Amino acid sequence: MTQDLKQTRQNAADNPVTLLGLGAMGTALARTWLAAGHPLTVWNRTASRADALVAEGAKAAATAAEAVAASPLIVVCLLDEASVTEALAGVDLAGKDVVDLTTGTPAQARARARWAEERGARFLDGGIMAVPPMIGIPEAGGYVFYSGSRALFDAHADTLSVPAGANFVGADPGFASLHDVALLSGMYGMFAGITHAFALVRGEADIKPTEFAPLLKGWLHAMSGAVDGYAERLESGDYTTGVVSNLAMQVAGIPTFLGTAAGQGVSTELLTPFFGLMERLLGEGAGAEDTARAVDLLAGRAGAATA
Ligand code: FVH
Numbered sequence: 001m002t003q004d005l006k007q008t009r010q011n012a013a014d015n016p017v018t019l020l021g022l023g024a025m026g027t028a029l030a031r032t033w034l035a036a037g038h039p040l041t042v043w044n045r046t047a048s049r050a051d052a053l054v055a056e057g058a059k060a061a062a063t064a065a066e067a068v069a070a071s072p073l074i075v076v077c078l079l080d081e082a083s084v085t086e087a088l089a090g091v092d093l094a095g096k097d098v099v100d101l102t103t104g105t106p107a108q109a110r111a112r113a114r115w116a117e118e119r120g121a122r123f124l125d126g127g128i129m130a131v132p133p134m135i136g137i138p139e140a141g142g143y144v145f146y147s148g149s150r151a152l153f154d155a156h157a158d159t160l161s162v163p164a165g166a167n168f169v170g171a172d173p174g175f176a177s178l179h180d181v182a183l184l185s186g187m188y189g190m191f192a193g194i195t196h197a198f199a200l201v202r203g204e205a206d207i208k209p210t211e212f213a214p215l216l217k218g219w220l221h222a223m224s225g226a227v228d229g230y231a232e233r234l235e236s237g238d239y240t241t242g243v244v245s246n247l248a249m250q251v252a253g254i255p256t257f258l259g260t261a262a263g264q265g266v267s268t269e270l271l272t273p274f275f276g277l278m279e280r281l282l283g284e285g286a287g288a289e290d291t292a293r294a295v296d297l298l299a300g301r302a303g304a305a306t307a
Contacts, residue, residue: 012037015159018071020064020087022049024132025101026077032136032163034058043067045087065091073156074121077101081108094120097152099160101126101144105181106174113148113173124148125173127180128164135163143167147175190220192270199266230292239289248287251278 017033019026022044030053033040040058042050043066050060061067064087068074074096078084081104098121100112109125116123130142143165146153153160153168160166169175197216201207233239254275261268277294286293 009037011158012162013039015073015156016041016071017159018043018061018067018074019077020044020067020074021077021079021083021102022053023077023079025128025135027053028132028135029075029077029101029163030058031056033159035136036162038159038162039071041067041070043087045083064088068093068096073097073099073159075099075101080104081112084112092119096121097124097149097156098122099124099126099146099152099156101128103127103180104177106172106177109147109173109177122149122152123173124152125176126160127176129180129183130164138165145169145176145179147171147177147179148173193220196261196266196270200260200264202266203264229290230295233290233292234295239286239293243288243290245291246288247278247282247291247293250291251275251282251287254279 012033016039018041019030019033020043022030022042026042026044027049030040030042034053034057040053041061042053042058043061043064044050047060047062050058054060059070061070068088068091072095074093076084076087076098078087080102084100084102093116098116100109100123104112104125113123113125124146125148127145128142129145130140134140134142144160144163144167146160146166146168147170150168150171153166157166169179194216198209198212201209201212257271257275258268261271277297278291281289281291281294281297284297
């Protein structure tokens with residue numbers, strides 16, 4: 001064993017972790033801390049889910065309170081906000097560092113931070129950008145957004161980086177959740193586009209989904225550069241210089257999309273909300289502008305369009 005590796009193992013041994021929640025994600029997280037050599041105490045509402053981890057070296061606590069008492073760092077990975085409330089009811093958190101990886105809204109994260117601080121704990125919220133098989137596999141590219149106490153993050157950055165990359169996005173406890181939900185919302189928009197595209201060709205015996213897939217994938221990949229274009233325009237406030245596909249041209253194309261869908265017997269329910277937004281923007285005089293302008297309209301920001 002090299003000196004560096006020895007030191008890393010010693011650091012892990014000196015940094016015990018308590019984990020509340022052994023669902024699919026909690027179990028994946030647990031295994032990485034055990035493998036790295038962190039003493040790990042676990043608690044799960046259904047106690048039998050801890051058995052396999054105990055066989056791998058974890059210590060099972062009979063109650064959440066007992067688990068919390070066992071380590072300075074408490075990681076919570078439960079189903080939802082209600083389950084966190086239930087699991088931590090009456091538990092002494094004084095002096096603890098609480099990291100909540102349970103998915104929730106920014107408002108819930110901010111309220112949980114206040115709640116934890118009132119109980120004498122430091123608090124960090126996390127949004128996991130990974131599915132369980134990506135945990136502990138750096139090449140898989142998964143990571144976690146963290147926000148809240150910077151001091152907590154700095155104190156435990158090495159431990160928190162064991163399951164997946166750690167990306168601190170601000171002192172506002174709601175920011176991790178906001179980043180998480182924003183990225184996932186982008187993903188759902190993409191899923192909506194993919195769903196509609198496949199539906200259009202679904203009825204054609206001569207267009208095989210597996211032959212169509214690389215075409216769709218290549219096109220989405222090519223268009224993903226729009227993310228940077230949007231960002232630049234939102235920051236500069238310039239929606240008119242160098243516009244390649246202006247809004248008026250795009251709105252003129254809407255009947256083609258609706259007509260094609262009708263001809264293929266496909267519902268337009270996934271497309272029409274975005275088309276509606278573009279038509280509203282055109283009505284406000286933004287015909288010469290880039291569709292990035294729609295962000296301000298959607299966000300209800302004043303001066304959404306200029307003539
Ligand atoms: N799995 C995934 O793909 C996603 C990836 C991104 C992040 N999410 C979020 O991670 C949280 C946990 O997800 P999970 O995959 O571990 O979820 P489950 O396998 O369903 O396990 C749920 C655990 O929560 C416990 N639990 C539920 N209700 C209560 C309660 N009232 N009191 C105490 N614990 C509760 C449950 O216990 P049990 O059913 O085994 O007794 C599991 O430990 C989640 O926020 C995802 O959105 C995962």
